């Protein structure tokens with residue numbers, strides 16, 4: 001029987017039960033790859049909600065593998081996830097460009113909705129912010145052509161919802 005490693009409790013039983021965790025200190029070891037196995041896809045998202053990104057792979061001839069990052073246990077992690085909701089643009093804001101200004105840097109992402117072969121990662125755009133403790137502003141260029149600037153509710157380490165103005 002596979003037990004959920006700490007931090008994975010409350011997640012999909014099917015996902016966890018069929019996965020092999022590779023987290024440091026996990027009760028079980030990682031599956032050793034062999035000549036008949038290989039990863040076919042991967043999804044990247046914050047599986048355990050601790051701020052660092054984790055990976056789930058779908059492997060050929062072996063169970064899926066969950067790779068849980070321990071970055072947040074080794075150092076403070078500062079991040080923001082941007083969840084877009086389009087009005088004039090499409091509902092998920094696919095095609096938008098998002099710029100996060102934080103700590104004297106500009107972090108830019110194009111929201112193309114893609115994440116890899118045969119997989120789909122979580123849609124909120126994840127920005128790692130390095131050592132920045134605050135965000136100055138967030139800019140969104142929507143596919144509709146609208147430009148939006150957010151200067152309120154810019155706390156780090158949370159998901160920020162941004163709705164396209166009508």
Ligand SMILES: [Ca+2]
Pocket residue numbers: 045046047048049050051052053054069
């Ligand atoms: Ca994580």
